Amino acid sequence: MISWEVLGAWLGAALVVWIYSFVYRDNVFYKFAEHLFVGVAAGYSISLALDSLNRVAIKPLSTNPAVSWHYVIAIILGLLMFMKYSKKYYWLARYGVGVNIAVGTALALRTTPMANIVRQITATILPLWTPDPVTTLNNWLLVLITLGGLTYFLFTIFPKKPEAGKPSLPYYVYRVLYTIGIYGMMVGFGALFANTIMTRVGFLISIYLQYLQPNAWASITAALLAAIAIIAGIVMGRSRK
Numbered sequence: 001m002i003s004w005e006v007l008g009a010w011l012g013a014a015l016v017v018w019i020y021s022f023v024y025r026d027n028v029f030y031k032f033a034e035h036l037f038v039g040v041a042a043g044y045s046i047s048l049a050l051d052s053l054n055r056v057a058i059k060p061l062s063t064n065p066a067v068s069w070h071y072v073i074a075i076i077l078g079l080l081m082f083m084k085y086s087k088k089y090y091w092l093a094r095y096g097v098g099v100n101i102a103v104g105t106a107l108a109l110r111t112t113p114m115a116n117i118v119r120q121i122t123a124t125i126l127p128l129w130t131p132d133p134v135t136t137l138n139n140w141l142l143v144l145i146t147l148g149g150l151t152y153f154l155f156t157i158f159p160k161k162p163e164a165g166k167p168s169l170p171y172y173v174y175r176v177l178y179t180i181g182i183y184g185m186m187v188g189f190g191a192l193f194a195n196t197i198m199t200r201v202g203f204l205i206s207i208y209l210q211y212l213q214p215n216a217w218a219s220i221t222a223a224l225l226a227a228i229a230i231i232a233g234i235v236m237g238r239s240r241k
Helices: 002-024 030-063 073-086 090-124 133-152 169-212 216-240
Strands: none
Touching: 002 030, 002 169, 002 216, 030 073, 030 133, 073 090, 090 133, 133 169, 169 216
């Protein structure tokens, strides 16, 4: 008898092959895998939301309502959001959405300046001279590339080169920082892109070792079905023309 583990392994191998079949051409098996993924993800998200509601609000209210009575306000605001499906009481949904947006905005304004401004500045203020030469080099690169990147985006301030005579010192300093910012961002974007490619390749290798290699017949069967679907799509497309 086929166990659930074997059936799940076959299904996993088939879904991997069908998803990657979109690289060549759209087909019915890719659409099935895509719709299955979206449906399972939506169902899983809903189940997590209901479980969180049960653990955070309903259970505390049922066990100790005198302490957890304020959860009723959050439940009512959440239920008001469903009023948007009613033509008569559509306006009630604005209260739930408004409170949600207001709380989210307040939290963002409280945490964003500290995370994206203050901590970024403090992380850039480093000693330029240390006993370790590697640390010294890293600190210099971090400070110079940060100043160069900021200089690159200062579009309103740009020292002009004089038409005649020697350029001023601010012009030279600006041009040096400007160039450092350009090359620093190019290296950073290149490293980020390379890291992304390495991560995707690592995922592909892990998928191959986890699903495709141990289930060779499932992978071959799924590949044949995807190939048949692609060929059928090509033939049907030509016949329609």
